[in-house]
Amino acid sequence: MAANLLEAVGVLKSFGEVRALDHVSLAVRAGEVHTIVGGNGAGKSTLVKVLSGVCRPDRGELRVDGRPVRFATPLDALRAGIGAVHQEGNLVPMMSVARNLFLGREPRRFGLIDFSRMHDLAAETLAGYGLHVDVRRPLGSLGPGTRQLVAIARAVSTGARVIVLDEPGAALEPAELDTLFAVVDRLRAEGRAIVYVSHRLDELYRVGDRVTVLRDGRVVRTGPLAAIDQVRLVSLMLGRPYRPATTGPAAADPAGEQPADEPGDEPVLTATGLTRRRVLSGVSLALRPGEVLGLGGLLGAGRSATARAIAGALPVDAGQVTVAGAPKRKWSIRAAIRAGISLVPKDRRTEGIVPTLSVRDNIALAALSRLSRAGIVSDARVDKLVADLMDRLHIKATSPRQRVAELSGGNQQKVLLARWLAMRPRVLLLDEPTRGVDVAAKADLRSLIDDLAVDGLAVLLISNDPRELADNCDRVVVLRDGAVVGELSGLAITEQRIVEAIAAVPATGPSGASAPARAAGMATADPGLATP
Template sequence: MTQMDVQTSAAAVDRGRPVIEMRDISITFGAVQALSEVSVRIHPGEVHALMGENGAGKSTLIKALTGVYSIDAGQVLVDGEEREFHSPAAAQAAGISTVYQEVNLVPNLSVAENMLLGREPRRFGAINVRAMNRQARETLERLGLDVDPASLLGDHPIAIQQLVAIARAVDVEARVLILDEPTSSLDADEVEKLFEVMRRLRDQGVAIVFVSHFLDQVYEIADRMTILRNGRLVEERMVSATSQLELVKLMIGRELESLDRLERRGTRETSGEREPVLRALGIGRKGSLEATDLALYEGEVIGLAGLLGSGRTELARLLFGADTCDTGEITVRSERRRFRSPRHAIDRKVAFSSEDRKAEGVVGDLTVADNMLLALQASRGWLRPIPQATRNELVDRYVEALDIRPADPTLLMRNLSGGNQQKVLLARWLITQPEVLILDEPTRGIDVGAKAQIQAEVAALAAQGMSVVFISAELEEVLRLSDRLVVMRDRRKIDERVNEDVTVADVLETIAGESRLEEASDA
């Protein structure tokens, strides 16, 4: 009896021979064992979720299948025949296509040009634009997508671009479609449209591998799942036969601790004689944010709530000096300032972790240690290097405190999972010992275990006296952590309240109520 036979749930239904079978896959990077004897089966006409914490081995397994990484041990079988892919192109030729979280297309080309890039129909040596648009339109219609193939890709929202990337994979006759965190930047309506396309493809016999940290979405769309932990196979399960609580326990190897049990010293008293650590008076930027007031007090978490585009990120960037205010001023410990650069903010103990981890945070070709120490080194100046003993002490302390995995500070940052990269970025700012910490979507796209660790760390920092501005698209998360709520809409502050018995419905009604009031006044 094989390892997979032992670990497959009795409820699993065999749909015939798998289109893809990976047997006992092992991969090491130096001294780090990334995968150890992992097996997975992907069946045609099925959505198969790949589950696990950040660092569990999901991305490594995908890259092993698609020829990005070489396999140290194990087999990959396609339709029962052993295959070995040395590049993504070789995997694609075998019918295996991957659509990553960051859409890898060309925004200044048309939808059709992106879909048929490198495979354009030609006539007399030139690209036949009419035939290209016709072929693209047929593929889009087959997926139920009403998109003009001649339109510029960059003119479409990210959700449509994601669907175009899927259409491109379908056009190359993919038999296996791998979707890596495809919903992380989509709203509810866009997710539903993506799921419609996925169901169409599933019903046409395409095997879909779905990677997501949104458990509700997994339960809505997936048929079967494979659970990984620390680079090892935990179990293969039918989704319908597994509760969410059971899944979380399998993923993290323990019961998920509740934040409700954390002791907080943060105060909800924001009035009276206390002076704020930071006060923003009328700060704004033309076309970005209307004039806004905000006071941050010692030891409290302020949650910025609002829909996408409401002005949350714009306010955070102005507070840090990443964007320059047109109006207003900021007072830090009674000192009036207008931050004209992040350096000014850092010098005054204000730190900011951007929502765009890839573009504005992670330096992939530097080590974990170098990434962690970037802000401290910048504040000291590049002519005053951090002593080696201090480097080692700081890095070791925060690797342990934030449970960064693998616990090897010499690894390149790009080789870490998204959740562990996020922990390194949090450590980067904690090392500077800020008084104000601004976190913009610090838990986006990471697993439940890493998310709980970061939330617990935020609560602990506030209990130690740090002022925290916390932004998240997940209102439940904002409500769970915040002492005070600021509600944003249409790039302005519409409400501020102490977070006592506030519900998600209350926040949504505040946003919708503002909308109705405006509509009434316009009438």
């Protein structure tokens, strides 16, 4: 049996009256991937922060190679051979890609930073991750997936013997995930230890050797991942028996009849010929009241760009947005909001929540004008609105005054969604709303989307998971290279048909339904809500 490189023994950590970790013990061996799972608020990110020196445990002990250690800072952990990539990111957006990659370890010549050599080394390092970018560019100018791979490359390049990855695949597209898995396999073969935290069960079963399940800050199981099936794993996370969802638009009515409550016939929003050079090419779609329209496609297909153009956040060279039959000529974010269009972006950390503000302030932020009289905000109206939305979305917080940065990823996502629901929108654009959230939160969001549609809201759902689209949508529009290449509706909306449209290859053959998924470079499912 391989030796334990890193151990946590009886770790306790509290934040005020909330005990985040309660006598947590963990042992990570050389040459293994030790996965950690649990619902939002189970203590996963807190454990990662303790292991990587971001915060100190109140009680308990950490050991490296069997020797007790104390980390006052992340640099102490790094010196002990522990490199971490945190879910919220730990790099500097305004610095160049190269500076971030070698921050604190810049190559020098005559005592000065050798920028030429640093740029060459950075380009060479990132090429091994399939990244070919200008390493002189500010990191913040790149997409979230690229930033995540840069953070992983930095952790690995430090020579750390233990690599801690907190939701490493949450921001990655399928092709980037393949690169991540190859890196993890290589690190394991080199004898390094990997702590892999993720809500996405398909990732865990792809890379994991052992699993530790956390619930309410306690360890409820540790053992070989292959010895436990996904349904049992999710049941342990939830603390109750779990029955996977088996219904979707196609499965809801086996007789093939239309549901009684069909979406309204007249579109509440129509986008016609949206075009932006090298990004969008004549994208047209319509959203009807009470309808959930899915938007699928690969990385770079134009999904997020379409949503941002509709929301007025991306100027277009040509095309038009029409709301309730009225064409909008001077289109902007403000005009879109006034027209009742709300966008929940996929990158909640940089484009969504304000981490220094409370849950209450984050929810009320966009609706302050509606909650004020004569320019004075009514605290009573704010408190009622926030309480109602927190209850409706099942947001878990010690109080509305808790800082939103202290919440789990899934609850942060719900806070962001609550902010835009507070605006009482007619059209809600959801860009990867379930990214980085656990099984229970996914179920909550799925139920909420259904409820919003029943209430007459038009919803645009963007996802890189064809099963999520198949389970949630009334219609699915597929994009490729910035253009619409297909549309599915009714019983035609199946995971296999969506993958076919994305990949533009037949879905049948000797290898079965997984063949088009491989051709598309797209995960066939996120089994967080699926039967294994």
